[in-house]
Amino acid sequence: MLELLTDKLSKSLGKLRQTRKLTEKVVNNTLREIRLALLEADVDYQVTKDFLKKVRTRALGEEVKGNLSPADQIAMIVYEELTDLLGGEKEDLKKGTVLFVGLQGTGKTTSIAKIAFLLKKKGHQVAVSSTDLRRPAAMLQLERLSQQVGVPYLGFEGDLNPAQIALKAKEEAKKLGADYLLLDTAGRLHIDEDLMEELRSIKEAVNPSEVIYVADAMQGQTALETARTFHETVGITGALLTKMDGDARGGLALSFRSALGIPIKFIGVGEKIEDLEPFYPDRIAQRILGLGDLQSLVEKAQEVIPEDRAQHLSTKVLAGDFDLEDLKEMVLMIRNMGPLEKLLGMIPGLGAQLKNVKVDESQFRKLIAVINSMTPEERRNPRIINMSRKKRIAKGSGTSISDVNRVLKRYEEMRKMMRKLKGAGGVPMPKFPFRI
Ligand SMILES: Nc1nc2c(ncn2[C@@H]2O[C@H](COP(=O)(O)OP(=O)(O)O)[C@@H](O)[C@H]2O)c(=O)[nH]1
Ligand SMILES: [Mg+2]
Numbered sequence: 001m002l003e004l005l006t007d008k009l010s011k012s013l014g015k016l017r018q019t020r021k022l023t024e025k026v027v028n029n030t031l032r033e034i035r036l037a038l039l040e041a042d043v044d045y046q047v048t049k050d051f052l053k054k055v056r057t058r059a060l061g062e063e064v065k066g067n068l069s070p071a072d073q074i075a076m077i078v079y080e081e082l083t084d085l086l087g088g089e090k091e092d093l094k095k096g097t098v099l100f101v102g103l104q105g106t107g108k109t110t111s112i113a114k115i116a117f118l119l120k121k122k123g124h125q126v127a128v129s130s131t132d133l134r135r136p137a138a139m140l141q142l143e144r145l146s147q148q149v150g151v152p153y154l155g156f157e158g159d160l161n162p163a164q165i166a167l168k169a170k171e172e173a174k175k176l177g178a179d180y181l182l183l184d185t186a187g188r189l190h191i192d193e194d195l196m197e198e199l200r201s202i203k204e205a206v207n208p209s210e211v212i213y214v215a216d217a218m219q220g221q222t223a224l225e226t227a228r229t230f231h232e233t234v235g236i237t238g239a240l241l242t243k244m245d246g247d248a249r250g251g252l253a254l255s256f257r258s259a260l261g262i263p264i265k266f267i268g269v270g271e272k273i274e275d276l277e278p279f280y281p282d283r284i285a286q287r288i289l290g291l292g293d294l295q296s297l298v299e300k301a302q303e304v305i306p307e308d309r310a311q312h313l314s315t316k317v318l319a320g321d322f323d324l325e326d327l328k329e330m331v332l333m334i335r336n337m338g339p340l341e342k343l344l345g346m347i348p349g350l351g352a353q354l355k356n357v358k359v360d361e362s363q364f365r366k367l368i369a370v371i372n373s374m375t376p377e378e379r380r381n382p383r384i385i386n387m388s389r390k391k392r393i394a395k396g397s398g399t400s401i402s403d404v405n406r407v408l409k410r411y412e413e414m415r416k417m418m419r420k421l422k423g424a425g426g427v428p429m430p431k432f433p434f435r436i
Helices: 004-019 024-040 045-061 068-084 109-123 136-149 162-176 193-206 223-231 251-260 283-289 292-304 307-318 326-335 338-345 362-372 376-380 386-395 401-426
Strands: 096-101 126-130 180-186 211-214 236-242 262-267 277-278
Touching: 004 068, 004 180, 004 283, 024 045, 024 068, 045 068, 045 251, 045 277, 068 251, 068 283, 096 109, 096 162, 096 193, 109 126, 109 136, 109 180, 109 236, 109 262, 109 277, 162 180, 162 193, 193 223, 211 223, 223 251, 236 251, 251 262, 251 338, 307 362, 326 376, 326 401, 362 386, 362 401, 386 401
Parallel strands: 096 180, 096 211, 126 180, 211 236, 236 262
Antiparallel strands: 262 277
């Protein structure tokens, strides 16, 4: 997700590291590179133009904050403006009847199941229903998915039209005491008046709390025009971008809010039920700048490991105080969380390096073996690990001295990153580790 942009932006901001002063020339050069990166990532032309204008004004006009280097200063401005571009604050899904609309195959039905799963995990009462009468299999698909998630699917016998189904579902959901009714609708390959009329009638029947437009991120900018038509004819309150796992460019995610004034509420990052993330503009901006997404990682961790361990670990991590024992626990925990490539991208400083890197399981086994062969004292205080200790550890773990060195280096890099994170707490904004 967004790898292309991350790669280009962190390279161009990285070049500034040598610069002592933000002259107009330096700013212009950097902005030219950022412009190319954005356009290449398929970000809307006008959105790119407006964005750069804001960054430029601030870069040339603002006093340098605290003791930030020029590189950090620009990175901070780009970070803040990116966050703003992406929508600023995270927006929750309003309780009530939520209508999902969009073209066929964009991922509406799948996403409804994913959201039901997410909301249920948070303790909400969720029900789902479908008004998609066009394809016989469509309702069955949602019914099956709802069974998988464990939320009620509201289906009705008889000859009902989509608006009637929607209304009945709303009444039924109310009886069940559901906080959310997620309503699926039919799609089309292209926009047509029939579909718009159908969606309007459903909307009128149930007066939804939200109308979520589902778009396939891989379609890039063409999806903006389609979304605009949906917005003008049906009215949209939020967007869900699917298939972000496949789109390295991410132009739609960056353009959507600014071009249409509609917040993105979720992104789909895979085909499985758990492959959905709430959309946090600041965290996405951090990821785009190659700063990782520690917060999401910690949250994911909390889902799979006991609460007290999670608490312990995240406190230590965020306090910049963690040892090899913690590193081991973190790695073991990460392995229990799912596809490694996805998770490692969230670790600050690792995202950009991971491009095209296939995670090598054997490296992780080695890391665990090496740490296991250390004494408790060595794990707490790796500085005491001298050559003879390294030899012993390598022998004990069936690895080599260079493997031991690699583990210690990884640890040192992470510790530095964590320390910066802690240090960033002293600077008013932003609260993330600058890698540049
Ligand atoms: N890789 C990936 N595939 C997705 C995502 N969301 C949906 N899909 C796939 O897209 C296809 C169409 O999804 P579906 O929910 O049936 O689309 P609908 O016609 O809009 O209801 C299915 O094969 C889904 O598994 C996503 O975030 N990532
Ligand atoms: Mg469907």
